[in-house]
Amino acid sequence: MPPADAEWFVSAPSSGLLAPAAAEWFASASGLGLSACHSKLPCPALPDVYDGDHKAGEHFLQSCITYIQLSGEAFTLDALKIAWVLSYMKAGLTSTYALCIFQHSGEVESFSSWTEFEKEFRA
Numbered sequence: 001m002p003p004a005d006a007e008w009f010v011s012a013p014s015s016g017l018l019a020p021a022a023a024e025w026f027a028s029a030s031g032l033g034l035s036a037c038h039s040k041l042p043c044p045a046l047p048d049v050y051d052g053d054h055k056a057g058e059h060f061l062q063s064c065i066t067y068i069q070l071s072g073e074a075f076t077l078d079a080l081k082i083a084w085v086l087s088y089m090k091a092g093l094t095s096t097y098a099l100c101i102f103q104h105s106g107e108v109e110s111f112s113s114w115t116e117f118e119k120e121f122r123a
Contacts, residue, residue: 044071047063047067048063051092052097057122060088061085061118061122064085068084078113078117085117086102
């Protein structure tokens with residue numbers, strides 16, 4: 001399991017773990033407040049890829065929230081949290097949605113807050 005630190009996010013483009021548009025966003029996020037996690041706790045489980053199944057949506061979102069909360073200071077900005085969640089939308093219609101957001105400069109930051117993103121996700 002990859003560590004939740006700045007090096008993993010910045011190296012994501014070459015790791016093949018993220019779609020290219022998402023990888024580019026994370027590579028540019030180094031100045032957005034991403035700091036290394038100094039926790040000695042075990043890494044929390046990563047969320048499953050989300051394909052847009054409405055029945056699985058709340059479980060997916062809760063998995064993401066749990067990971068973010070247990071990752072200490074790794075997620076310092078709402079835009080970083082949102083981009084990280086979008087990076088797990090790799091199947092079905094969600095992949096198109098996430099790709100559109102990553103490909104348009106400033107779209108990740110278009111959500112005014114994490115709360116707004118959660119509301120839109122649950123809608």
